[in-house]
Amino acid sequence: MSKKDNNMEEMNGICPHCSGKHKDRDEKEKRDLINRLKRIEGQVRGVEGMLENDAYCTDILIQVSAISSALNSFNKVLLANHMRTCVADNIREGNDEIIDELVVTLQKLMR
Secondary structure (H helix, E strand, O other), X not given: OOHHHHHHHHHOOOOOOOOXXXXXXXXXXXXXXXXXXXXXXXXXXXXXXXXXXXXXHHHHHHHHHHHHHHHHHHHHHHHHHHHHHHHHHHHHOOOOHHHHHHHHHHHHHOO
């Protein structure tokens, strides 16, 4: 698929990288996740500034490590929410295929 096709799909609300499933999140959960991502985005911009200002390598490495830690924390929160809601609801409805999906997801996260 070309970059132009990807952009067209994204404009039509279809992400070529997503499963096509959707999750209705309550406002508190959504706000918490967005705030975490905005803080991470700020950290990444800070590293960019450090590079532009010729900061010392180890100082940058430490900041990148903090970004990695923040992303891992984001994933943990999102995964816990996913298991409490999506996975639990699907199991209650008798859809055990969700377990296979979770196993594949965990395998990808542990690479």
